[in-house]
Amino acid sequence: MSQASSIVTVQSRSALWRTLGCGIAMTCALSAGQALAQQTIRFGAPLPLTGALAPEALKQQQGYDLWAEVVNRAGGIDVGGKKMKVEIIYTDYQSNTPRAVQAAEKLISQEKVDFLFSPFGSGAAKAASTVSERYGVPTIASTASSSQVYDQGYKFLFGTFTPNETLTSPLTDIVRKAAPNVKRVAILARNDLFPLAIAQEMEKSAKSRGLELVLFEKYAINTMDHSSALAQIKAAKPDWIFATGYINDLVLLKKQMGDQRIEAPVVTMIAGPAYQEFIDAAGAGAENISSAAWWHPASQYNGTDVFGTTANYVKLFSEKYKSVPDYAQASASVSGALFQIAIEKAGSLDKAKVRDAMAAMDVVTFWGPVRFGANGQINSLEPPVFQIQGGKAVVVFPAAIKQGDFKLGVK
């Protein structure tokens, strides 16, 4: 009996040690696990992966993924001496702006992301910026150009696109110089935040340089037929047709312009001609269509960011995706690169410190020189103006990266 009880005692004692040992091991594992979890910096990216804006989301995702891959290959971001890898958490908001706001909230409050990339476009970026401001999460909008996005006095929102007038003013000057006979301007705008805003900037640019605005019309989102609007434009006999919208609208517009035999010395379209998909879809009708964008792969910047020179960025992108990047992907990549520079400068992941480092940013990147204005929008870029010539986009401004001269005549 006493032996049995001593065996039980021994057993229960070793059981006790076993339990204690397991407990200690588990606590170590848990805390190690938590410490491991803190090894990555989490970036939230709400994107319209499905729905009408899905093509745009794809471009942004390509840009973010390329940056994450390049930075992780180099060991990660240097946070006060410790290298931490980057993790991007994507959420699909189905091209629905209210859902974009919800997605941002979920990423911040549930997924506990450290930093945020804005959803696509000026409208959704503005809506979601309220959430990130409330939680104090530094956010970069990689596709929001309208200054209305940045007019709420927020401190945590930054943008990589310069305001719309930086696209229309140089363009107007180029046209005036290349074609002094161009006097009459007709504007057709999609009734949406960015396309309408940039059309209104064009109106201002044109009027301030003495051009005559003969027509300003808007078309509804999801318009399937532009015949009437184009019939009105044809009747107004403009020298310069300025059309805004997204790629599907502009491809249809150009086709219907051809259908109605509308010709003009200058035709400008924003924002579609920058994409190779537009050139492919528009075919021969795309010849001599001009446009402006915030970046062009022909740029020659020597950056201090993780990509270095513009040429190097284009090379890395082409290797990974077998295509040439346009400004949408480049803007997404530089947003990541700017976070990296700000975090490394702040030396920590403290949101307020990173925010201050971002606000004081003054660097040259593969995207161009980056300085943010007081409202958070970048104000240091010189957006290139380009024209589709021979089925390719040819840069005509600024002089430093000019590839060709501005040509007249669009059929």
Add this chain to the structure above:
Amino acid sequence: MYTLQILVNGIVLGCLYACIAAGFSLVWGVLNVINLMHGSFIVLGSYLAWGAYNTMGISPWLTVLIAAPLFYAGGYLVQRGLLNRVIAAPVLVTLTLTFGLDLILNNAMILAFRADYRSLILDPPLGTIAMGSVVVPVDRLVAMLFALVLTGVLYLILRRSRVGRAIIAVRLDRDAATLMGVDVKATNAAAFGLGAGMAGCAGVLMALIFPISPLSSTAYLGKAFVVCVLGGLGSVPGAVLGGLLLGLVESFGAMAFGPEHAVTLSFSLLILFLVLRPQGLLGKRGFE
């Protein structure tokens, strides 16, 4: 002035709208099934045309003949296999089922083809015809003629063929039709097949005119709805009239009120018709 141009634009557009809506109207009016997959069928037809032209050089005019039996067979199978199980249920049940099927079809297309917009560019291009001061693109004109021929063929099938008369009989009185020896299941499937066939052919024609993407399906469905309400359900001449009315209202409305209000105008017209004349211009129960 350019009023004549707008008139011609409206008529051409109207015939295209009629083609989009004819199959939808048939299925809704005769089967009492609101086929929310209709828009996606049209887009699938567009992709068929694009694929056939760009990989095998088959002209879209020929692809119409290929699309008709292909989509008929597909529609027949979908109805026979899935929709027939709920055909006797309230219309909202079939609507939910077709909604779910449309989600699957549409997202499958996004996965397979990606959401970017593609264009079917004919080489050499068909160009434009000028008649006085009016310019008409040839591809729209030929598509319009094909659309009218297709709706004409559909009308003849419904009026003259055994299958067509059976479809109408089932709608008018299902039990009486069964007593007359009509195979109701097969007839329902045939009706849906006809609707799907029309949608596929319409898609092939639309490929020449509009950019192709799975995201356009809701736009086509929206137009089909409005045309059905305007023209009346289950009536092929009604679809043509409704389409023409919509095309003309949008074209002249854009001229009068500005292009940004054209879509608002068409849906205001829809509401007006629903309030004042819900059966549409030529709508009757069953078929005339």
